[in-house]
Amino acid sequence: MPIAVLAAVLAGALIAIQSALIGAFGANLNPFVAAFWVHLAGLVFGTLGVLVAPRLGFEVAAVRQAPWGLLAGVAGMLLVTGIAVAVSGLGLASTLAIVTGVQLVLGFALEASGVVGRAVALDPVRVLGAVIIVVGVYVVASRGPVAG
Numbered sequence: 245m246p247i248a249v250l251a252a253v254l255a256g257a258l259i260a261i262q263s264a265l266i267g268a269f270g271a272n273l274n275p276f277v278a279a280f281w282v283h284l285a286g287l288v289f290g291t292l293g294v295l296v297a298p299r300l301g302f303e304v305a306a307v308r309q310a311p312w313g314l315l316a317g318v319a320g321m322l323l324v325t326g327i328a329v330a331v332s333g334l335g336l337a338s339t340l341a342i343v344t345g346v347q348l349v350l351g352f353a354l355e356a357s358g359v360v361g362r363a364v365a366l367d368p369v370r371v372l373g374a375v376i377i378v379v380g381v382y383v384v385a386s387r388g389p390v391a392g
């Protein structure tokens with residue numbers, strides 16, 4: 245299995261785990277405050293990682309060349325806040341279904357426009373796959389959280 249596929253599978257698993265954790269955490273705190281604490285923990289973890297492996301470096305020069313990259317942190321705060329709110333109102337599976345569907349549709353738009361680098365043309369097979377996923381999102385999310 246190529247490392248990129250393994251990384252994508254791991255990222256998907258971590259999104260589900262993080263969403264479950266932030267959903268529970270956000271039920272006890274204001275969701276924005278919960279997102280703050282989550283990101284503070286990430287900052288501490290990242291700082292320790294860079295200190296333990298100094299060859300990673302902070303690469304301040306690269307940040308100065310592309311400071312817009314820091315907007316990903318803002319997006320992360322808003323993402324975690326949104327998930328904290330959504331999980332408590334929709335349930336974890338419905339939230340993840342909607343988030344996944346939106347990610348896919350927006351991912352196609354960003355790729356096709358070339359905003360994220362090389363433009364990737366849409367082809368009928370990929371569009372059919374996206375339609376199937378979006379229909380799946382509707383089926384999962386339209387039921388809402390199922391009481392157990």
